[in-house]
Each structure stands twice: as structure tokens, then as C-alpha cells.
Amino acid sequence: MLRFNRANKTWWRKPLAIFRGRTIPAELAVLSTELKPDESGAWLNSRGLASGVVDLMNVGGETKTARIPLPDCVTESLRKILAAAQLRKGIPDLVIWDAPAKSIRLVEVKCPHWDRPTSEQEIIFETLRRLQIPFKVVEWEFIEDAHSAPSTFEFKEDRDFFKRLICQDGESFDRYLQLFDFRSPIVKRKEFNARRRGLLAMLQLKHGRGCMLAYPGTCDDASGFSVDHIIPLSSNVLNKRLRALAPKPGKKVEAQSLGSNHPLNLVLACNNCNGHKKHRLLDWGKLRELLKLNAD
Numbered sequence: 466m467l468r469f470n471r472a473n474k475t476w477w478r479k480p481l482a483i484f485r486g487r488t489i490p491a492e493l494a495v496l497s498t499e500l501k502p503d504e505s506g507a508w509l510n511s512r513g514l515a516s517g518v519v520d521l522m523n524v525g526g527e528t529k530t531a532r533i534p535l536p537d538c539v540t541e542s543l544r545k546i547l548a549a550a551q552l553r554k555g556i557p558d559l560v561i562w563d564a565p566a567k568s569i570r571l572v573e574v575k576c577p578h579w580d581r582p583t584s585e586q587e588i589i590f591e592t593l594r595r596l597q598i599p600f601k602v603v604e605w606e607f608i609e610d611a612h613s614a615p616s617t618f619e620f621k622e623d624r625d626f627f628k629r630l631i632c633q634d635g636e637s638f639d640r641y642l643q644l645f646d647f648r649s650p651i652v653k654r655k656e657f658n659a660r661r662r663g664l665l666a667m668l669q670l671k672h673g674r675g676c677m678l679a680y681p682g683t684c685d686d687a688s689g690f691s692v693d694h695i696i697p698l699s700s701n702v703l704n705k706r707l708r709a710l711a712p713k714p715g716k717k718v719e720a721q722s723l724g725s726n727h728p729l730n731l732v733l734a735c736n737n738c739n740g741h742k743k744h745r746l747l748d749w750g751k752l753r754e755l756l757k758l759n760a761d
């Protein structure tokens with residue numbers, strides 16, 4: 466995992482990294498670290514296969530990209546990959562070539578806090594394997610993100626509460642820790658939204674099309690379906706129940722970050738039940754039933 470300092474600046478809503486004294490997108494920082502002396506490379510930046518970005522420049526106070534045309538043989542190789550994959554897009558972020566050898570390799574740049582491979586990219590990865598074109602995934606994160614999230618429960622009473630809620634007598638709580646993720650709910654929500662459609666399809670495939678929450682009197686499959694978190698991404702239930710925390714004037718009681726986007730924590734819910742559950746916790750019986758369905 467590469468780690469960069471976060472610059473206090475964004476570009477097309479993309480947070481920029483500080484790399485060797487410069488402020489650039491993580492993709493270009495990874496490109497710099499990847500290039501060997503005989504190689505050239507560019508960030509494809511989803512604008513066709515004829516050119517790529519090699520730098521970000523400050524021109525008269527404006528941020529501009531330095532774009533170069535790709536050698537014809539590189540463009541041709543990229544087109545062949547898409548044709549073999551029967552897709553129109555999805556080529557990894559970076560293309561690197563060695564001109565004399567006429568060979569290319571590809572690098573996908575990922576920040577696990579934000580993105581996961583799309584189904585298109587999975588097909589492309591498979592195609593690259595088939596065509597024996599070298600590629601790799603390079604992961605990176607901002608240094609602050611690596612340190613900002615607590616890795617365990619802030620309060621011991623919370624851990625005990627969930628152990629009682631989830632575990633049967635004598636059962637270890639460790640196997641359920643993947644239900645929890647204590648990073649900022651904003652980051653978790655962003656990651657979730659990026660994968661929402663794929664997760665919904667996955668749940669429908671696994672569990673059929675019925676609502677798994679099934680609140681009596683509320684449930685209605687005709688309301689449509691969404692993905693629901695068994696342990697909510699954030700909730701103030703424990704602050705209220707265990708600590709009797711008082712709200713600040715005019716506000717609700719402060720919420721904590723709790724649930725994860727791990728498949729064990731996700732269920733298929735009709736929109737009525739999803740709207741009803743919100744940040745609530747399920748009772749022991751329902752929780753056990755759903756966890757068992759997800760573990761199978």
C-alpha cells in the first residue's frame with residue numbers, strides 16, 4: 466500500500482496528493498513510482514485511447530493537464546483488449562510501454578477506502594490474463610485515513626452489548642467483528658454508494674427477491690428493493706441506551722460509527738422496511754436469523 470499526504474486541494478472533486486513536493490492526483494504519483502528507466506507511461510483518465518495524461522500543471526493560476534498522444538502501437542493494443550473483452554471501456558488507469566520492445570503493461574490504481582473493481586473491470590482483468598498482458602493493481606491511501614479510524618470499539622460496554630445481542634452462549638464474538646467498521650460514516654457511505662447496484666444484484670441472486678427484514682404491517686415487496694445494513698453504518702442507540710447521553714440543544718443525540726459494508730452485514734430489504742428500520746437495531750432472534758442466512 467502506497468501512502469500519500471493529502472493536499473489541501475481538489476481537482477474535478479478529486480482530492481489531490483502531495484508527492485515529491487508536488488500536488489497531483491494519486492494516479493500520477495503511482496505512475497511516477499512505477500516507471501522504469503526504459504519505460505514511458507500515461508494515465509488514461511477515461512478520455513479515449515489516443516492520448517493520456519502525464520502531468521498536472523499550473524498555468525496562470527489554473528490547473529491544466531499535460532496530455533500526450535499515445536504511440537499508435539499502444540492505442541492499437543488497448544483497442545484489442547476492449548475488443549477481446551467485448552466492452553467499450555474499462556481499461557485500467559495507467560498504461561506503461563516500452564517503445565523498443567513494443568510491449569505494454571497496465572496498472573489499476575485503487576484506494577480501498579473509496580473504490581472497488583466494477584464488473585466491467587473484472588472482465589477486463591480476466592481478458593488481460595487471457596491475453597497474457599502484464600497488469601497489476603496498486604493500492605494507495607492518504608496517510609491520515611490510515612490512522613484516523615479506530616480499529617475497535619471505543620467503549621468496552623458497546624462490545625459487550627453487541628456480544629450479548631449477536632452471540633449464542635459460549636460463541637466467540639471474533640467471527641462477527643467484520644460486521645463493524647469504525648471509520649467515518651461519510652467514507653463508508655461513499656464506498657457503499659459506489660457498489661450499491663452490484664451489491665443489490667448479488668443479494669437478489671443469493672436470497673431471491675423477497676424482503677429479508679419483513680416487518681409485519683410494513684413490509685411490501687411492491688415498494689421496491691434496496692440494500693440494508695444489519696448493523697447500521699451509524700447509530701445513536703448505544704449513546705442513548707448505555708450512556709444516557711444528552712443531546713446538544715436543538716440536536717439529536719450524537720451518533721457513533723458502527724456497521725460495515727461487509728457482505729455479512731448486508732440484507733435485501735423492501736423500501737418500506739428499509740425506511741422503517743433506519744438506524745434501529747434488530748432484536749436477537751431476527752439478527753441471528755439474518756446472520757445465519759448470510760453466513761450460509
Ligand SMILES: [Zn+2]
Nearest residue numbers: 676684735738
Ligand atoms: Zn420488507
